[in-house]
Amino acid sequence: MKTSQGCVGGLGMFAYQGKENNMRLDKYLKTARILKRREAAKELALQKRIKVNGRIAKPSTEIDINDEIELQFGTRILWIRVLDIQKQVSKQNAQFLFEILKEEKVDESGLCSNHSE
Numbered sequence: 542m543k544t545s546q547g548c549v550g551g552l553g554m555f556a557y558q559g560k561e562n563n564m565r566l567d568k569y570l571k572t573a574r575i576l577k578r579r580e581a582a583k584e585l586a587l588q589k590r591i592k593v594n595g596r597i598a599k600p601s602t603e604i605d606i607n608d609e610i611e612l613q614f615g616t617r618i619l620w621i622r623v624l625d626i627q628k629q630v631s632k633q634n635a636q637f638l639f640e641i642l643k644e645e646k647v648d649e650s651g652l653c654s655n656h657s658e
Contacts, residue, residue, distance in 0.1 A: 564626050566593065566610075567600040572627065574635040575612070575619075585614060609642065618645045 564572070567582040576582045583600040585591050590613040591598045604610070608623045620642040630638060 562626055563603045563605045564628075565600065566591065566598050566602040566604050569604045569623070569626065569638075570610075570612075572630060572635070573638040574632065575621065575639070576614075585612065590614065610639075613647075616647050618647060620644070 566586060567579045570576045570582040571579040576585070582591075586598055586600040586602070589597050592611040593602050593604065593608055595609075595611075598610075604623055604626065606623055606626060610621050610623065612619045612621075621639045622642055623639055625638045627634075627638065
């Protein structure tokens with residue numbers, strides 16, 4: 542994203558905001574291998590089944606380090622904290638991008654039946 546940084550010596554100067562430490566939600570979930578496909582992440586978000594820091598998130602929501610993400614899929618609710626953001630990561634190192642805070646299984650009635658912290 543470009544932002545105007547005012548004029549220096551009569552010349553208009555533009556600088557890019559620092560986006561090195563954040564990423565789109567749908568891309569992060571795929572890169573961290575929490576979900577297999579970016580399209581799956583997009584669908585969950587459009588169904589309002591993903592929250593970032595307690596707020597319903599869109600696929601384009603920017604994720605930062607230390608954000609907490611809640612995902613509701615199938616009969617499972619997963620809470621994670623973002624530890625790192627990388628554009629590309631190996632399958633072995635994907636697990637180091639986040640930590641699981643809590644996981645609950647939900648039965649068909651919507652009641653939690655099991656959880657771990």
